[in-house]
Amino acid sequence: MRSLFLGLLCLLAWPGARAQVRQKQRPRPLSSKGQRVPSLQTNSLESQCKGKPLDFVFVIDSSRSVRPDDYEKVKTFILNVLSVLDVGEDSTRVGLLQYGSIVQSEFSLNAFRRRADVERAVRAMTHLASGTMTGLALRYTTEEAFSEQQGARPKSAQVPRVAMVVTDGRPQDTVEEAAAEARQAGIEIFAVGVGRVDMATLRAIGSEPHSEHVFLVANFSQIETLTSVFQDKLCADLCLVVDHQCEHICVSAPTSYMCKCRKGYILQPDGKTCRAEDTCAEVDHGCQHICANLPVGYECRCREFYELDEDGKTCRKIDFCDLGNHGCEHDCISTPESYVCRCKRGYILNLDGKTCSKIDHCAQGDHGCDHECVNTEDSFVCRCRHGFTLGPDGKTCKKIDHCAQGDHGCDHECVNTEDSFVCRCRHGFTLGPDGKTCKKIDHCAQGDHGCNHECVNTEDSFVCRCRHGYMLRPDGKTCKKIDLCALGTHGCNHECVNTEDSFVCRCRHGYMLKPDGKTCKKIDLCALGTHGCDHECVNTEDSFVCRCRTGYTLRPDGKTCERLDICQTVDHRCEHQCVSSAGPDSYVCVCFEGYTLAEDGKRCKKSDCGDGVMDLVFVIDGSKSLGTANFEHVKRWVNGIVESLSVSLGGTHVGLIQYSTKVRTEFTLAQHHSAQAVQQAVASVQYMGRGSMTGSALRHMFQHSFSSAEGGRHGVPRASIVFTDGRSQDDVSAWATKAKQAGTCHSMSLSFQNMPV
Numbered sequence: 001m002r003s004l005f006l007g008l009l010c011l012l013a014w015p016g017a018r019a020q021v022r023q024k025q026r027p028r029p030l031s032s033k034g035q036r037v038p039s040l041q042t043n044s045l046e047s048q049c050k051g052k053p054l055d056f057v058f059v060i061d062s063s064r065s066v067r068p069d070d071y072e073k074v075k076t077f078i079l080n081v082l083s084v085l086d087v088g089e090d091s092t093r094v095g096l097l098q099y100g101s102i103v104q105s106e107f108s109l110n111a112f113r114r115r116a117d118v119e120r121a122v123r124a125m126t127h128l129a130s131g132t133m134t135g136l137a138l139r140y141t142t143e144e145a146f147s148e149q150q151g152a153r154p155k156s157a158q159v160p161r162v163a164m165v166v167t168d169g170r171p172q173d174t175v176e177e178a179a180a181e182a183r184q185a186g187i188e189i190f191a192v193g194v195g196r197v198d199m200a201t202l203r204a205i206g207s208e209p210h211s212e213h214v215f216l217v218a219n220f221s222q223i224e225t226l227t228s229v230f231q232d233k234l235c236a237d238l239c240l241v242v243d244h245q246c247e248h249i250c251v252s253a254p255t256s257y258m259c260k261c262r263k264g265y266i267l268q269p270d271g272k273t274c275r276a277e278d279t280c281a282e283v284d285h286g287c288q289h290i291c292a293n294l295p296v297g298y299e300c301r302c303r304e305f306y307e308l309d310e311d312g313k314t315c316r317k318i319d320f321c322d323l324g325n326h327g328c329e330h331d332c333i334s335t336p337e338s339y340v341c342r343c344k345r346g347y348i349l350n351l352d353g354k355t356c357s358k359i360d361h362c363a364q365g366d367h368g369c370d371h372e373c374v375n376t377e378d379s380f381v382c383r384c385r386h387g388f389t390l391g392p393d394g395k396t397c398k399k400i401d402h403c404a405q406g407d408h409g410c411d412h413e414c415v416n417t418e419d420s421f422v423c424r425c426r427h428g429f430t431l432g433p434d435g436k437t438c439k440k441i442d443h444c445a446q447g448d449h450g451c452n453h454e455c456v457n458t459e460d461s462f463v464c465r466c467r468h469g470y471m472l473r474p475d476g477k478t479c480k481k482i483d484l485c486a487l488g489t490h491g492c493n494h495e496c497v498n499t500e501d502s503f504v505c506r507c508r509h510g511y512m513l514k515p516d517g518k519t520c521k522k523i524d525l526c527a528l529g530t531h532g533c534d535h536e537c538v539n540t541e542d543s544f545v546c547r548c549r550t551g552y553t554l555r556p557d558g559k560t561c562e563r564l565d566i567c568q569t570v571d572h573r574c575e576h577q578c579v580s581s582a583g584p585d586s587y588v589c590v591c592f593e594g595y596t597l598a599e600d601g602k603r604c605k606k607s608d609c610g611d612g613v614m615d616l617v618f619v620i621d622g623s624k625s626l627g628t629a630n631f632e633h634v635k636r637w638v639n640g641i642v643e644s645l646s647v648s649l650g651g652t653h654v655g656l657i658q659y660s661t662k663v664r665t666e667f668t669l670a671q672h673h674s675a676q677a678v679q680q681a682v683a684s685v686q687y688m689g690r691g692s693m694t695g696s697a698l699r700h701m702f703q704h705s706f707s708s709a710e711g712g713r714h715g716v717p718r719a720s721i722v723f724t725d726g727r728s729q730d731d732v733s734a735w736a737t738k739a740k741q742a743g744t745c746h747s748m749s750l751s752f753q754n755m756p757v
Helices: 002-013 045-049 068-082 115-123 134-145 176-184 199-205 220-235 628-643 675-683 694-705 733-741
Strands: 055-061 093-099 103-107 161-167 187-194 214-217 249-253 256-260 265-267 274-276 290-293 298-301 306-308 315-317 331-334 339-342 347-349 356-358 372-375 380-383 388-390 397-399 413-416 421-424 429-431 438-440 454-457 462-465 470-472 479-481 495-498 503-506 511-513 520-522 536-539 544-547 552-554 561-563 577-580 587-590 595-597 604-606 615-621 653-659 663-667 718-723 744-750
Touching: 055 068, 055 134, 068 115, 068 220, 093 115, 093 134, 103 115, 103 134, 134 161, 134 176, 134 199, 176 187, 176 199, 187 199, 199 214, 615 628, 615 694, 628 675, 628 718, 653 675, 653 694, 663 675, 663 694, 694 718, 694 733
Parallel strands: 055 093, 055 161, 161 187, 187 214, 615 653, 615 718, 718 744
Antiparallel strands: 093 103, 249 256, 265 274, 290 298, 306 315, 331 339, 347 356, 372 380, 388 397, 413 421, 429 438, 454 462, 470 479, 495 503, 511 520, 536 544, 552 561, 577 587, 595 604, 653 663
């Protein structure tokens, strides 16, 4: 455990130690030359870890899940850490708090100036054995433990602020926000988890990087396994803090260091300088030609015009053609020290000595071709231009008669051209897209006929024709629709509407067509059954309206009916509230809560509940979640209750406590003896605005608020009213039960949502 904290302190003292983490290497006892490696260089680990002042606070989980023997191991762990601390006013200041359902500060940063006093306070600690409010403890650490009032040095002094959190279980509250606030306040947090701790919770608590601030062990007995981790990371890295004088590499051990050479070098007897190895001179290399030293080992090499065999030692003569970079277009021929290029039959070597060119027989000028000469592999042939054929002599050309060959495919006529043929059609026909077939000319298809509807080809021209229901105009091209309604023979009762090729009859709005398709009759909309009226449907000229029966009125939707509220139509004279009864013209008067109806059935009088004698204590929630505006609303609500009480020296006495993270008595039962004095005291209460420790508030109320020291009277009924707006951060059941068993008459818990206004 001592080594664990030594590592932690060095991490804070030397920022450079974080930037470079050296991998631990096992030194070889002997070098490759059989020389003994010098012993490790040692240094004082403790002296390297001390000297830099810190403000350090232990945050210890004291929940009931920590067994008594494990709690003692935690105290031993703290004492081991303290044994290496340079405790003093100008060096390291130490504070400690433990937490369960509540946070308990054991000693602050300014409590002790000697290590012995700190150790004595640690040994005197007692186990809380309650819940696990880790978030509450972190918030207390930020707001209280590291405050200047409790001994933290000002931030301008640049003294590191460090907290170590040791916990063994899942917290009962949230830690993310509290831990983030602590880190933003400049506090570096180390999280040590023991047992079944959620790693995500540890990461939320610890500072980054998590690899250097978050640690987890299986149980309290194994917490010592973290010792070597911190030694390797921090205090043991002497290479960063001593003048090691290593020529190549310095390698750290937990409390020492050693020098090491790069590959291909040997450490000298001084244990610091290095010299290169001559491998070729020291081993049987077996190289046929040349042995060459490398930074690590050696390699065999060959003389000029030779290359190394697969065995890596013997040499063979180079076949330059096999190297694949000769560049010969055809064939490569190796020579003793180089190569030459050679061309295949029918080709000659070009001036570059690598590429080959075909022998051009046609260029020699004695081929005798009538049109064209074409070189072959080793000679030439004659070829005729398009439209000609080669004669039997293989040299002369004659024109081809394509039409005479009979395979032209022309539908009507074939006509020879310069080097081919074309097809031609007779009069009245046009040549098809294939250039061979002929078809009759389609005058309508030419697109310039001008017909409004349809074009019909004739023998040598075309005529226009109209679609059904239309007639051709005198111009012979355009069409007009035949208006059957205009003929006056349709017989429609109301309206006639032309269709594509006929007509239909249509009725005016509010009428429907009879089966004869011509005459119209009025529509009975109410009879259709789709009107949706709640009571009665009444037809109008072209629609309908809904109507309600006597004693009902039509709603804004125009269809449904609601019963008339007699309270809105008569002078009921009810002092508080009028409520319609079952009868059509009946109502009753009703009073607000806390009042009763007078004998006249109209007026209301106040209930007599405030005339008794009692000791009443208000317990109000002042947590952050309530907010200032809602807190003022609660104060007005309390004063409203006080207004209904008979507060006097011999009557009702009123006290009030407020709670959040702490509990504060605002005024006792003995302080005020009039309703006005109590109301003024309530109005001056200041909002606390922190956590919500309802259980602590109930304990305070039970132990102190009804005591004779604070004005509690013997034989007088006791009552308490508890107001809270959310879940408590501690247990409430135990103290609530004790309060009831002790004779508290009335105890109620109200939320802001159901609080009377």
